[in-house]
Amino acid sequence: MELEHVIEDLISKNASDFEISKVIKNDIKEYRANLKNIFLQNGGKDFLVKNSKKIDSYINLMYKYVLREMFHGYIPLTNSIPISFVALGSYGREQLCVYSDIDLMIVYKDVAGFNTKAIIEKFLYLVWDSGLKLGHRVHEIGELKSVANEDITIKTALIESRFITGSKYLWVEIENSLKKIRNFEQKEFIIKKIDELNNRHKKYKFTMEPNIKEGIGSLRDSNTLFWIANIIYNVSSTKQLIGKIFTEDEYKEYRIAIEFLFSVRSTLHLIAQKKEDTLRLELIPEVSKFLNIFHQNPQIAQQQLSSKLFFSLIVIKNFSHINIDKIVRKNKIFKKEFGFLRASRVFKDIYLIDNKLFATYNCKQKSQTEILDIIISMPNVSFDVSFVNLVKNSDFSNVKNEKEKILKLFTKPNIYEILMLFYDSFKLEFIFPALKKILYLAQFDGYHEHPVDIHSFNTIKNIDNIQNDFLKSLFMSFSEDEKMVLRIIALLHDSGKGRKNDHRDVGVSLYKLFCKQFNISDYFTELGSIVIKHHTLMSDTAHKEDIYSQKIVSDFVANLKSKEALNFLFILTYADLNAVNIGVYSTFTERLLFELYHFSLDRLNNSEQLQDAIRKNRKINSLKKESEFLTISKPKQKKILSIESSLF
Structure with missing residues (x-):
């Protein structure tokens, strides 16, 4: 029997709030116990959407019950009750992972006739008793703008708002408030978000144990792109920027990478049975099995998992950074920095500013020869993401003809920056097979x-x-x-x-x-x-x-x-x-x-001693290959080789 019918049956028997919460709690427990099977049927984003919708259903069901209890047989239309339930954060984006925080905002109008505060209080008690762990905020609609201005984290959460249940009339008012919040101090918000991104990249290195939520190329990089796009273009999905900021092929590559991150993160939560966003070494064997990455040699399967993850992180990092940069330039967020003074131009559409090489996004595609010539001609510079984008879109199919130029790269002290440029632009394997x-x-x-x-x-x-x-x-x-x-x-x-x-x-x-x-x-x-x-x-x-x-x-x-x-x-x-x-x-x-x-x-x-040592080393290496020597036990081999004798 479905949960809603079970609750209806209990209500008809005058069951207590505690009995109702107990039934809901058991259903949540059963649902969580079955999450592994659900994931195996619906991996990636689909799983996260289904998980988000399931939490929606619990909130909707509990709110309906509370209204029944508060109004009995005289329930007004839901739209008339000035309360709206709004999902925030990853829950708002319908990307709610298994043990992620369930961020819920309850917005109300303080209308005396509806006793809204009592309704909300009863709802929250029922939620707590049912074991659903919410991170909740309760605000009167007039507070939203001032609350958003208090903290950038709150503003970020609010712009990801998604209506769950309650009054749609009030939701229209909430959306109007959110529009004002989006439009308020856009430039300051974007600058802070870019600073956050840069600081995270300094904190989290590209390591063997990547943090999938916060590290380089993580979900947070992807989120930052969405937040900035949402503020500027009021889009509900990054996909809406296809044809405006990036191509469909670029988005497809990014989408495949982000889907894989969603799957790995969900797997980590399910295996660890807690919020776990770092792919720790000891978890890799189980994660690879869970994601059906098989090989006769388990270590190769684990290598395949890690390699695919590292590649996906680089794809997401570059896609996010490049397109954030495009949006920022297009909307002149850093007008002074990207004014590109005539004196800074070193080639057509290419500029050297603060010892960093930039390119315009309408710069004509370059040949491998042109790119290498530009790099060689420059002093010890670093490279902006715009220049990474230029190299990424350049043709390196015939790089074998550029041997002299490639060798010159190793004469430059900024060879590390050059290698990272080719790494981020996915050209490294063409240049160095x-x-x-x-x-x-x-x-x-x-x-x-x-x-x-x-x-x-x-x-x-x-x-x-x-x-x-x-x-x-x-x-x-x-x-x-x-x-x-x-x-x-x-x-x-x-x-x-x-x-x-x-x-x-x-x-x-x-x-x-x-x-x-x-x-x-x-x-x-x-x-x-x-x-x-x-x-x-x-x-x-x-x-x-x-x-x-x-x-x-x-x-x-x-x-x-x-x-x-x-x-x-x-x-x-x-x-x-x-x-x-x-x-x-x-x-x-x-x-x-x-x-x-x-x-x-x-x-x-000491040339004499050196020659003796070289001769001895040559004889030892020869001895190691002798069939008779190889039949001797390892301890005896070691003992023989340790003999200090001129015979060697």
């Missing part, structure tokens, strides 16, 4: 804070922003070619991840192929290969071995063979560890690395 396998690739070791691609970019960033005086002076002593090659090594050092074979060996192969394609000298090809092959060796030796042992130091330098390789590896290790996670590169780690570096320099300066 070697990175294709590591784009959006997760790292489940609990050690790395970022996916492989972002970690690699941060490694390059750290090379050009060295904080240690000795290492900085060492890097500055390099020739321009050496700096260029070290940046290439940093970009490709983890490019071999995501394969079955040792990522260091694969990385060496990819680096050698890169060197061949870009005509890099044999000397730098060999040097870079050694560094990539052993890019974890310095850290491992410093942390896991006795660096005061001559044998350990000899074995270490035997792999590097030269002072140049040691210098490259030292700086790469510094940059790599600092890119892993906060605190990984500690003062203790720094001391160990410096001691190992100086011990190794001494050994490298």
Whole structure:
């Protein structure tokens, strides 16, 4: 029997409010228990809409009951009772997740004959007794404007208002008030929302455990676009801007990404059985199963989940930021900043302002050659989202013909900004095919804070922003070619991840192929290969071995063979560890690395000892491949290799 009929039956038996609330409470409990099955039938936005509508039905039902109790057989028309129930926030957008706050606003007119306050009070008691956890606001209609002006959070909630039940006459008055609220201090509201967005992006990094609600490319980015569009254009859906601000294809790509975020967030709530908006590492296996992402190797299924999520976050971030920027410019919110003084123009429709490169949104599509020429010709600049949009819409299909220009990018200290430009514009894999396998690739070791691609970019960033005086002076002593090659090594050092074979060996192969394609000298090809092959060796030796042992130091330098390789590896290790996670590169780690570096320099300066170490290392590597040696147990192998003997 449907809940409404059960309540009708109880009313006919003069049941108490408590008995009524108990029945509603049990129905809510049954509904929540069945949410997993409902989600499996209706994922994404559909599930959130159904959940929102279900809460609507409970509110509508309880209000009807309260009116029955208050008026008995003399209930006036609902439209005549000056009370309206209004959904706010994600509930107002019909995006209510399982354990999200149910934000309800009750608006009334204080008409003595209807005793509205008593009706509202009785309704709220029934809601609380039924176990429906509401975050509610109660306002007399005349208060709405002053309340909205008190706090931007309240104003934001109000502009997402959606009528649930109650008086439609009063709702018309509410809508008129909301229109005035939207029109009041629009510019100030938009500026504050953009500031909020920028501050969130500073707070939340693009990590292995993304916050789907508040982080970079999150639902909040999407919401910010909607809020600004709602204020300016009074739209009820972002979709209404197709053809005005963005194309249908652009919206379709964004819509697919946002649907996936809705599904992941709903899954997190259902699995955690609480409000959980961060995809924590320990939840990934269950989330991938719940979303029917299967593979014979469960880790690959988990990789697919994470990669799709990372890609979706980037799509949403760029779509939201670019279109917010378009709206802001079109409506001259930042008139002074976007006046584009003639003196700031560096190319047609392209401007350099405060060391940042901007483009107009009617800028003619550029070729890959033009884009690369612009970037190379500029000083160490950063790139506005408008320039990201220009690159995104440019043709990079024949980038193989631009090898000389691409190589020049690595001579620029703002190479990190350049890489992020190509990453955000989805051109990176065309320019650097070697990175294709590591784009959006997760790292489940609990050690790395970022996916492989972002970690690699941060490694390059750290090379050009060295904080240690000795290492900085060492890097500055390099020739321009050496700096260029070290940046290439940093970009490709983890490019071999995501394969079955040792990522260091694969990385060496990819680096050698890169060197061949870009005509890099044999000397730098060999040097870079050694560094990539052993890019974890310095850290491992410093942390896991006795660096005061001559044998350990000899074995270490035997792999590097030269002072140049040691210098490259030292700086790469510094940059790599600092890119892993906060605190990984500690003062203790720094001391160990410096001691190992100086011990190794001494050994490298002794040519006779160095040659002995290299010969020994060569014999050991040969021994490791012998079939007889491989049949020996691991402990015995280790013991044999640890023998300090001239026979090696």
